[in-house]
Amino acid sequence: MSAISVILLLIVAFLAGVDVVLDEWELAQPLIACTLVGLALGDVSSGILLGGQLQLIAIGWMNIGSAIPPDAALASIVSAVLVCGPANLSVSNGIAIAIPLAVAGQVLNIFVRSLIVLMAHVVDSRAKAADIKGIDGIHYLDMVIQGLRIAIPTYIVTIVSPQAVQGALNAIPKVITKGLSIAGGFVVVVGFAMVINMMANNEVWPFFFIGFVLAAITKLNLIAFGILGVCIALIYVKLSPRFNAQSTVVEGAAGEETSSGGDDIDRALDEL
Amino acid sequence: MADNETVEKQKRLTHGDMVKTFWRAGFLQGSWNYERVQNVGFCFQMIPTIKRLYKGDDKETAAALQRHLTFMQTTPVMTSLIGGISMAMEEERANGKPIDDATIASVKVGTMGPMAGVGDPIFWGTIRPVIASFAASLALSGSGLLAPIIFFVAWNAIRLASRWYLQKIGYDQGTNIVANLGGSLIQKLTTGASILGMFIMGVLVPRWTTINFPLVISKATVNGKTTVMTLQGIFDELLPGLIPLLLTFMCIWLLRKKMNAIWLIFLMFAIGIFGYWIGLLG
Structure with missing residues (x-):
């Protein structure tokens, strides 16, 4: 690995470490992170392939409430280094390695987020002193710690010899590696289940089965399903008695001078 | 009546403050911690407002900073709406309106729950999984760099536009918005987003498994x-x-x-x- 590749890789690892916590730019999502690692190490096509498969596994790893999900950043970055770098692992081996890495990253993340409780107390004392620069500085420092949480393990992986990694993997029997790649085909259902559990209630379950049957029987593509889904949602919300009862009231009030704030929001949305 | 108040209000936050707050809101979760979760990030987001309204008054600055270091936990994008409302409240307070700490705290506490209820299914349950699975399928069918670029651009265009307009709505409507959180719009959005999300999940189960x-x-x-x-x-x-x-x-x-x-x-x-x-x- 050339010095420039290592530097680029560490920048990507650092940014992924910050963004997996921010959950804003989604640089740590496998498809994007693995592609960036592939670009840094000069093997983009393997990076995209690994990223695409890992993305389907990681689809339900969400920051909801105080639950910390498996860590997409460490899983994507380190497995992509092993697949796109000199160790040159196969994509299916990369996926098998990514899962334990996601757990390791999750544990590290829990540790760092506990440490930041102490930093939050320093922020409290800075606030009492009206020290705005101090608060900014601590907030940036916290992000640096989160970035290093991924960048340091990534650096360690780059100095391990590729032969050692390959030797370790070749020692794994075929029934394990083949079984893992078979499981890679359906492990995504865990992610689906997590997303479904977040949204499901008796009112919306039928729409899951409509989608399932249409996808199983027809050959429509995902864009067509997206359009269908939006239309079904719009029609349901329009026709549901629950919303109709309320919207009549709102429409009635809209004509009068004393309009409710709900109309204000509706109007503000219309004006956008 | 509410409109008259808005007109008479002596506005003190500038367009520049709006842009700075919008930019800072993107670092909300940088100090995510187990005790008060997004509190440091929310204060970080409010700093342009605090600087503008209380500059030179250390006592008021310290009080405002501490007001916004209380517990905060919601869908990240939705803090732009809560931030916009808080900006409007801080501005009124700085202009001499009788808005005390408890009012600001209760508005924040009262909005973060419902906002998470709307934001989580829309952003984490629908928009991201739909874009991610679409891009992943493109990647696996050999479309090269197009797949990650589509993921990045589509997600961030939606996220940034949402953050900007939510902040604007929050600031323009101020506390009016709080009175209507139980209104039909929020429920319609949540139900509609859940229907789309469940439908797409149903589609993905047979399509993206082998x-x-x-x-x-x-x-x-x-x-x-x-x-x-x-x-x-x-x-x-x-x-x-x-x-x-x-x-x-x-x-x-x-x-x-x-x-x-x-x-x-x-x-x-x-x-x-x-x-x-x-x-x-x-």
């Missing part, structure tokens, strides 16, 4: 033609995607039994290895 049972059940030779019926063939006759559907329900059930997601992933790997070992899966 599972194959190569076990031969019967071999029949009719007029010299040999027909091989595998276990997979029988499942496909019943309904394609039936086994992934059953696996999904098993996962939903186990998650509701409080099983950790990462153990479920290991369980899936165990099923793959065991299935291959006994010759059921291939």
